[in-house]
Amino acid sequence: MASSKKSGKKADGDKQSSTLQECDYVYACEWGECEEEIGDMALFVKHIAQHVNEYVSSLQSSNQPGQTGQATCFSCNWRECESQILGNYCDFNRHVYFHAFHVRLKCLGKALLTSSCGTEACSLDGQSRNWIPELPENLICGWKDCELIYDNPVFFYSHVNQHCDEYKEGNNVVGGARCKWTGCDTLVRSKYKLKEHIRSHSQEKVVACPTCGGLFANRTKFIDHQKRQADTASK
């Protein structure tokens, strides 16, 4: 039953939206002149998708026809980004959706900073706050017999985490929880440990610096960054 297609299966992003937890954050769109603020990540993603669709159709109407299958040069209109993405529509989508993901992690980082008032904060300038790091070619789930492909990191990481739920709850699962990512055989003691471990495969980050945009795989690294960047500025 499992598809043996090398390219994997295309995931339906909308189905995953219900698994996203709502929170109190307000996500601000920074596409072009847009100032829209949306409190729900799924709606925020849809909003951004509209910008992308408008931009892509404006490209198609202004460009020479009959170039399908060839790489196109897309310009990201996200403020302070201005990346040029050479590739297909999916490559461009992945890039822009990463901005949505980034916005969410920066909201989380901001909330963490305000809740721990008194601690030093990053004092780098905001020049790089919307830079997107090198992305993997594809957001493809490496779990055994899955191979789902996503163009939206918000849904991709949520999906990958769901694989850990095949193990029983508790901090000491009988027999342990084994990682079934291609080429990995790591055994950990609980599904929570597995969720932590699996980030080393998916490259998921859990928080971003609201000041400089830096991405971090855990809160400790984020706090270290805040201290370090406050320290180096005061030296």
Added chain:
DNA sequence: GACTCTGTTGGT
């Protein structure tokens, strides 16, 4: 039960 933090290790 579900995280979250902290200290250690090992690689660059």
Added chain:
DNA sequence: ACCAACAGAGT
């Protein structure tokens, strides 16, 4: 010195 990954303890 820096960072990723991990184990065990703490909340």
